[in-house]
Amino acid sequence: MIENQRHPYPPSSLWLDVWRQVRRNRLAVLGLAILGALVLIAVAAPWIAPCDPYEMNLSAALQPPGTPGQPGTPGHVLGTDELGRDNLSRLIYGSRISLQVGLIVVSIAGLIGVTLGTVSGYYGGVIDDGIMRLVDVVLAFPFLVLAIAVVAVVGPSLTHMMIVLGGVSWASYARLVRGVVLGLREEDYVLAARVLGASDWRIIRRHIWPNCLGVVIVQATFGVANGILAASGLSFLGLGAQPPEAEWGAMLSAAKPYLRQRPLMSIAPGVAIMVTVLAINLVGDALRDALDPRLRS
Amino acid sequence: MPHYILRRLLFLPPLLLGVSVLTFALIHLAPGDPLSTQFGLNPRGMELETVERLRAQLGLNDPLPVQYFRYLGSLLRGDMGRSLATRTPVSQEIMARFPATLQLAIATQALVLLVAIPLGVLSAVAVSPHSPAPPVPRRRWARLVDALCSAAALLGVSMPSFWFGIMLMLLFAQNLGWLPSTGRGDGTLVGALKALVLPAVTLGAGLMGLVARVTRSQLLEVLSQDHVRTAHAKGLAPRWVLVRHGVRNALIPVVTILGMQAASLLGGAVIVETVFAWPGIGRLAVNAIWRRDYPVIMGTVLVFSVLFVLMNLGVDILYTLIDPRIRYD
Numbered sequence: 001m002i003e004n005q006r007h008p009y010p011p012s013s014l015w016l017d018v019w020r021q022v023r024r025n026r027l028a029v030l031g032l033a034i035l036g037a038l039v040l041i042a043v044a045a046p047w048i049a050p051c052d053p054y055e056m057n058l059s060a061a062l063q064p065p066g067t068p069g070q071p072g073t074p075g076h077v078l079g080t081d082e083l084g085r086d087n088l089s090r091l092i093y094g095s096r097i098s099l100q101v102g103l104i105v106v107s108i109a110g111l112i113g114v115t116l117g118t119v120s121g122y123y124g125g126v127i128d129d130g131i132m133r134l135v136d137v138v139l140a141f142p143f144l145v146l147a148i149a150v151v152a153v154v155g156p157s158l159t160h161m162m163i164v165l166g167g168v169s170w171a172s173y174a175r176l177v178r179g180v181v182l183g184l185r186e187e188d189y190v191l192a193a194r195v196l197g198a199s200d201w202r203i204i205r206r207h208i209w210p211n212c213l214g215v216v217i218v219q220a221t222f223g224v225a226n227g228i229l230a231a232s233g234l235s236f237l238g239l240g241a242q243p244p245e246a247e248w249g250a251m252l253s254a255a256k257p258y259l260r261q262r263p264l265m266s267i268a269p270g271v272a273i274m275v276t277v278l279a280i281n282l283v284g285d286a287l288r289d290a291l292d293p294r295l296r297s
Numbered sequence: 298m299p300h301y302i303l304r305r306l307l308f309l310p311p312l313l314l315g316v317s318v319l320t321f322a323l324i325h326l327a328p329g330d331p332l333s334t335q336f337g338l339n340p341r342g343m344e345l346e347t348v349e350r351l352r353a354q355l356g357l358n359d360p361l362p363v364q365y366f367r368y369l370g371s372l373l374r375g376d377m378g379r380s381l382a383t384r385t386p387v388s389q390e391i392m393a394r395f396p397a398t399l400q401l402a403i404a405t406q407a408l409v410l411l412v413a414i415p416l417g418v419l420s421a422v423a424v425s426p427h428s429p430a431p432p433v434p435r436r437r438w439a440r441l442v443d444a445l446c447s448a449a450a451l452l453g454v455s456m457p458s459f460w461f462g463i464m465l466m467l468l469f470a471q472n473l474g475w476l477p478s479t480g481r482g483d484g485t486l487v488g489a490l491k492a493l494v495l496p497a498v499t500l501g502a503g504l505m506g507l508v509a510r511v512t513r514s515q516l517l518e519v520l521s522q523d524h525v526r527t528a529h530a531k532g533l534a535p536r537w538v539l540v541r542h543g544v545r546n547a548l549i550p551v552v553t554i555l556g557m558q559a560a561s562l563l564g565g566a567v568i569v570e571t572v573f574a575w576p577g578i579g580r581l582a583v584n585a586i587w588r589r590d591y592p593v594i595m596g597t598v599l600v601f602s603v604l605f606v607l608m609n610l611g612v613d614i615l616y617t618l619i620d621p622r623i624r625y626d
Contacts, residue, residue, distance in 0.1 A: 145563060145564055145567065145582075145598060145601045145602075146319065146598060148564075148567065148582070148586065149320075149323060149582075149586075149594050149595070149598045150323065152586035152589075152594060153323050153591070153594070225454075225455070229455075229457055232457050233457060233458075233459060233568050236457070236459050236568065236571075237567075237568065237571060237583055237586075238586075238587065239586070249457070252457075252459070252460060252463070256463065256572075259463065259466065259467060259471065260471060263467055263471075266460075266463050266464075266467065267464070267467075269460075270456075270457060270460030270461075270463070270464065273456075273457050273460065274452075274455055274456050274457070274460070277454075277455040277456075278451070278452070278455040281451065281454060281455050282451075
């Protein structure tokens with residue numbers, strides 16, 4: 001009977017295949033585990049944080065790590081900051097902001113980039129030339145510097161920063177997607193769909209985009225990592241998250257005057273940023289190996 | 298070659314024109330006009346007539362294109378306006394900070410060239426089956442270097458540079474006391490060099506990891522090619538095979554990376570200068586942002602754009618020096 005025979009080829013799909021490859025990569029599994037834990041921490045922040053991250057207590061400012069709290073209140077494992085807020089709680093809440101910022105920046109950049117890349121590759125001609133020259137300029141120019149100036153002028157805030165960061169980082173998506181679309185446009189199944197009378201929009205939706213998914217996902221993974229790094233840098237300069245926001249870059253900036261007194265205040269947020277970005281990069285490396293056809297032998 | 302450089306320099310004016318439109322637009326995006334940024338949004342004690350007279354004097358009532366061309370005209374004369382905070386001309390402020398930024402940039406490039414490339418070569422030679430076999434013990438520690446390079450490259454792209462700088466400061470300035478944590482030293486040559494170490498390492502760390510990794514993988518590929526075997530076969534000294542046939546060919550992608558990273562290096566300089574209180578253009582820009590000193594912000598953006606174009610020109614010229622097959626004429 002067929003059911004009793006071992007099938008010569010185990011059932012497979014692209015995503016099953018990707019999962020098998022990623023699972024074999026020990027560093028990627030580590031990255032996934034860390035990332036999962038971070039998401040859990042971010043979601044469960046109100047329940048696991050020992051204190052309110054925004055509750056100030058000036059009489060208990062800059063307490064050393066491991067200070068026991070007042071009777072009836074939890075202690076401060078990582079001490080308190082210059083306004084007496086619990087450092088550990090702020091660190092926990094910071095994961096929410098960083099993950100959100102990374103995802104939103106990538107969503108903005110991906111939306112602009114994928115749209116322009118698809119149009120450019122699918123329609124070609126003058127549109128393609130125009131969009132690609134724009135991409136060249138955006139990729140070549142030090143737009144982070146310009147972004148800093150823009151945020152400074154329109155007024156520093158988390159929202160402005162996310163929009164500006166997304167607005168300057170879409171170009172690599174456009175270039176990648178265009179390259180893939182150029183090849184897909186010539187495929188027989190696209191021709192077949194067209195012969196059957198499918199509209200451009202339907203062809204793009206059903207035949208083009210699903211095949212771009214791989215490159216976009218890989219690029220987006222690194223985009224989240226870079227977005228978190230850039231956002232923490234801008235917040236450190238005072239251009240992103242504003243006080244009293246519990247954001248890791250802003251916490252580092254606030255901790256700097258107390259480097260001698262309370263080094264842990266400077267160490268902890270940086271470790272948090274590094275671990276987050278490292279975990280995402282590890283997953284991204286593995287996804288690239290599994291999804292990028294150019295690297296397949 | 299001179300033709301090529303000239304042609305590239307001809308691209309500079311249109312680019313600057315574009316940037317000047319952007320900076321001009323930015324000034325007008327800012328809340329209030331230059332008058333209100335100078336005297337406050339609500340100039341108290343100032344007659345409405347005085348305000349109107351000043352606006353007319355400064356040409357703020359003219360149509361925007363007219364204002365733009367006036368702005369462009371003064372830019373062409375090297376006049377970027379005066380700092381709202383200190384009343385000194387912006388061009389003077391920038392010139393005063395320029396040497397410090399240049400110094401930092403040169404030190405960082407030197408680190409990349411003198412440390413990262415040799416490290417990459419070392420780790421490639423250590424693991425390549427095609428390299429002239431070095432004695433076994435050297436191989437063993439070179440493998441360690443190889444592993445360290447990979448780890449450093451991964452950490453380099455995952456670490457916020459400003460935090461790495463703070464950590465270096467904590468270790469080498471505060472706990473060990475070997476190096477100064479801020480400023481440009483005590484005026485002596487040794488003092489100046491010591492003051493450069495931490496900012497340059499901070500700025501260059503990520504790039505060093507990347508360059509070492511690319512050098513390694515490129516050299517590994519080049520060493521396995523036929524022309525290298527031919528060079529060995531004709532009896533060329535192994536050292537020269539490595540340098541003239543191996544490293545020279547492996548460096549082309551490295552130079553590309555250096556060019557591509559120029560933008561992030563400039564952005565990084567803004568942050569690193571802030572961390573180390575390094576009196577360069579980046580710090581000038583950040584201070585101007587905090588003070589809402591618009592003329593200075595726009596001036597620094599312009600200068601950064603010019604620097605960036607010149608850096609890329611330098612990279613393209615480097616190509617022709619490394620690889621004579623690349624010609625632009």
